[in-house]
Amino acid sequence: MTPELREFLLEHGFPLDDPDAPGANGLTPLMRAAKLGRIELIDPLLAHGARVEVLNQDGCNALWLACYHGDPALVRKLVAVGAPIDQQNGNGASCLMYVSSNGKAELVEVLLELGADPTLKNFDDWTALDLAASPGCLRALRKLRP
Incomplete structure (x- = not known):
């Protein structure tokens, strides 16, 4: 785990050992990173075991949150790594x-x-x-x- 990822997980109250743990509003670390436009955290999160197909309580995945943020590069990245x-x-x-x-x-x-x-x-x-x-x-x- 990179120091940057560790800091992100702790800052947002996520456990260090569960990459798909839902936090505030049911968002996983990958979803939170996407919503915040933190494209640099996508690969470290995936390497840590985060899954792109996980849904929040509204039925939205990380790609949805990337669309909310609005960064085309982030949207492209998530689709490239398999987000439905x-x-x-x-x-x-x-x-x-x-x-x-x-x-x-x-x-x-x-x-x-x-x-x-x-x-x-x-x-x-x-x-x-x-x-x-x-x-x-x-x-x-x-x-x-x-």
Whole structure:
């Protein structure tokens, strides 16, 4: 374990011996690092045994929290190490739906480039295109329509 990872775990109240232990708000160390944009901690956390498929109480994984933070490099990193890109949370919303509904056009484009499924529907039967909250998101998603 790197000194930086040890400091991060202790600072956020995580045990040193359980890389997937949920902390505040049900976030694991990997989720917390993603939410804070701490891309430099991703590899050390994975080497420590953190799993990218773990979900919090809302059905969100670390990729969701990376989308919340908004760093495209972090999103790319998590997808590259196997984070499920189309994980749907407890409301049936995917990361693509989340970034689209929050006007994060750059992340819409990144997720589409990485293979996110724009045809998924949430529990209200809405797709990311239906939820588009900005012209940039709308343009990115409309490019996919015939």
